[in-house]
Amino acid sequence: MSALPVRSxxxxxxxxxxxxxxxxxxxxxxxxxxxxxxxxxxxxxGYLIYKGASSLNLAFFTHVPMPVGEPGGGMANAIxxxxxxxxxxSLLGIPFGIGAxxxxxxxxxxxxxxxxxxxxxxxxxxxxxxxxxxAAYALIxxxxxxxxxxAGGVALAIMMVPTVARTTEEMLATVPNPVREAALGLGIPxxxxxxxxxxxxxxxxxxxxxxxxxxxxxxETAPLLFTAFGNQFWSFNLSxxxxxxxxxxxxxxxxxxDEWHRLAWAGALVLIVMIMASVTLVRIxxxxxxxxxxH
Amino acid sequence: xxxDIRVENLNAWYGPVHTLxxxxxxxxxxxxxxxxxxxxxxxxxxxxxxxxxxxxxPAARAEGVVRMGDIDIYKDATPVEIRRRVGMVFQRPNPFPxxxxxxxxxxxxxxxxxxxxxxxxxxxxxxxxQAALWDxxxxxxxxxxxxxxxxxxxxxxCIARALAVDPEVLLMDEPASALDPVSTAKIxxxxxxxxxxxxxxxxxxxxxxxxxxxxxxxxxxxGRMVEFDxxxxxxxxxxxxxxxxxxxxxxx
Numbered sequence: 001m002s003a004l005p006v007r008s009x010x011x012x013x014x015x016x017x018x019x020x021x022x023x024x025x026x027x028x029x030x031x032x033x034x035x036x037x038x039x040x041x042x043x044x045x046g047y048l049i050y051k052g053a054s055s056l057n058l059a060f061f062t063h064v065p066m067p068v069g070e071p072g073g074g075m076a077n078a079i080x081x082x083x084x085x086x087x088x089x090s091l092l093g094i095p096f097g098i099g100a101x102x103x104x105x106x107x108x109x110x111x112x113x114x115x116x117x118x119x120x121x122x123x124x125x126x127x128x129x130x131x132x133x134x135a136a137y138a139l140i141x142x143x144x145x146x147x148x149x150x151a152g153g154v155a156l157a158i159m160m161v162p163t164v165a166r167t168t169e170e171m172l173a174t175v176p177n178p179v180r181e182a183a184l185g186l187g188i189p190x191x192x193x194x195x196x197x198x199x200x201x202x203x204x205x206x207x208x209x210x211x212x213x214x215x216x217x218x219x220e221t222a223p224l225l226f227t228a229f230g231n232q233f234w235s236f237n238l239s240x241x242x243x244x245x246x247x248x249x250x251x252x253x254x255x256x257x258d259e260w261h262r263l264a265w266a267g268a269l270v271l272i273v274m275i276m277a278s279v280t281l282v283r284i285x286x287x288x289x290x291x292x293x294x295h
Numbered sequence: 296x297x298x299d300i301r302v303e304n305l306n307a308w309y310g311p312v313h314t315l316x317x318x319x320x321x322x323x324x325x326x327x328x329x330x331x332x333x334x335x336x337x338x339x340x341x342x343x344x345x346x347x348x349x350x351x352x353p354a355a356r357a358e359g360v361v362r363m364g365d366i367d368i369y370k371d372a373t374p375v376e377i378r379r380r381v382g383m384v385f386q387r388p389n390p391f392p393x394x395x396x397x398x399x400x401x402x403x404x405x406x407x408x409x410x411x412x413x414x415x416x417x418x419x420x421x422x423x424x425q426a427a428l429w430d431x432x433x434x435x436x437x438x439x440x441x442x443x444x445x446x447x448x449x450x451x452x453c454i455a456r457a458l459a460v461d462p463e464v465l466l467m468d469e470p471a472s473a474l475d476p477v478s479t480a481k482i483x484x485x486x487x488x489x490x491x492x493x494x495x496x497x498x499x500x501x502x503x504x505x506x507x508x509x510x511x512x513x514x515x516x517x518g519r520m521v522e523f524d525x526x527x528x529x530x531x532x533x534x535x536x537x538x539x540x541x542x543x544x545x546x547x
Contacts, residue, residue, distance in 0.1 A: 187379030
């Protein structure tokens with residue numbers, strides 16, 4: 001060990017000053033970046049409330065759309081239809097996505113098939129949503145010869161799978177291997193270890209991934225254009241065309257009527273609030289009864 | 296009660312690398328046996344072959360005969376069956392972070408489908424007492440996560456978890472190397488108490504630790520077992536020059 005170079009007092013003070021200035025600077029840059037990210041979010045939400053809140057009333061949530069020219073009416077059927085399509089999409093997309101993620105992380109590490117699945121998922125993630133709609137059209141709508149809510153749900157489910165699968169894989173990869181070995185070492189079979197130890201340890205991250213996938217598809221219009229198609233009337237039948245909020249917003253926003261424009265703003269506001277509410281609810285329920293690790 | 300372990304010509308590989316060469320020894324029942332040697336000498340690989348944990352790595356492979364009591368663990372049983380009879384404690388404490396202290400201890404039974412609450416309560420209390428942790432955690436059994444207690448407590452929790460499934464053999468892979476001296480002393484006391492009921496195999500870097508807790512000691516070097524004898528003989532009058540060089544600190 002050589003002795004540290006002896007510095008003059010002035011130089012030492014200067015170095016201390018430089019470090020503290022750098023430190024302050026980096027903190028300020030981080031805060032500015034955070035604000036820059038938050039500004040569009042708050043601006044969009046604020047603008048939606050400004051434009052849409054005035055058109056929100058009880059009728060919006062209880063009535064179906066009125067024919068052109070008649071005032072009033074609501075989007076009750078579209079809200080219900082969106083809930084049905086998204087429910088179906090989550091029911092199909094989340095289990096398959098988590099299953100694929102578990103396969104990638106726990107069974108296919110370093111295998112040829114694993115690499116192929118991972119690559120496919122990443123490519124699928126980048127496919128434009130309208131292509132997903134066309135795929136669902138070709139696979140389900142064309143053979144059945146009619147549009148259906150089911151086809152819409154499938155299109156959205158296919159979009160959810162890659163996101164859910166890749167986040168599940170990545171979250172499982174953060175589970176330390178010794179934790180897995182602890183379970184295997186107790187004579188717990190591998191499938192049980194994966195379910196009760198790996199997945200459980202990774203669950204907060206996996207839930208975040210599912211929520212991201214859900215929030216992403218909840219606002220999708222393109223995959224529903226030639227699948228769910230839309231419907232001006234009440235319908236809970238998933239084998240028939242069904243209304244959906246993004247579709248309704250799309251149609252109303254493109255229309256030439258002021259009344260419909262206002263309803264479109266209100267619809268957009270309701271859609272964003274619904275997404276935020278469901279994400280928050282899932283978080284609250286998922287965190288209940290889960291003990292936090294660490295100190 | 297513990298069983299003895301007879302190992303004959305055990306060889307192990309990680310991919311193309313031959314990490315264990317023709318190891319043969321007899322580990323006595325209800326005693327503590329220490330395995331010492333420099334890093335990478337194969338002692339961890341050796342204990343991982345005793346509960347077939349070695350083969351959880353897809354690239355790993357082992358050959359040879361390991362008999363525990365009257366069964367050949369590579370022929371007569373599945374890895375899952377073997378691991379229920381052979382407990383393992385790892386180098387770093389690895390409690391299940393999302394489970395309570397209670398569930399950590401009960402996990403071996405619960406995750407194998409055992410649900411009788413009264414029996415589970417008894418097993419958890421007995422195991423935590425055996426691991427000298429009961430008094431420190433009895434009020435927070437279901438309130439605290441297994442990862443929220445101190446490192447030394449976590450390691451005793453892991454020992455309790457291993458004891459809860461009533462194993463015959465306890466493998467310990469450097470169980471105190473990540474702990475402070477006070478926690479280390481507690482773990483050693485524990486080994487001393489437990490060895491009358493279980494066959495304990497402990498891998499350690501700490502030669503004083505081997506001398507304190509074990510009746511038998513094996514010295515590993517470059518994937519081979521150089522010498523296996525009573526701890527006293529290994530540390531006072533080893534037969535092999537390499538053992539002597541290692542314990543006197545000439546290398547490793």
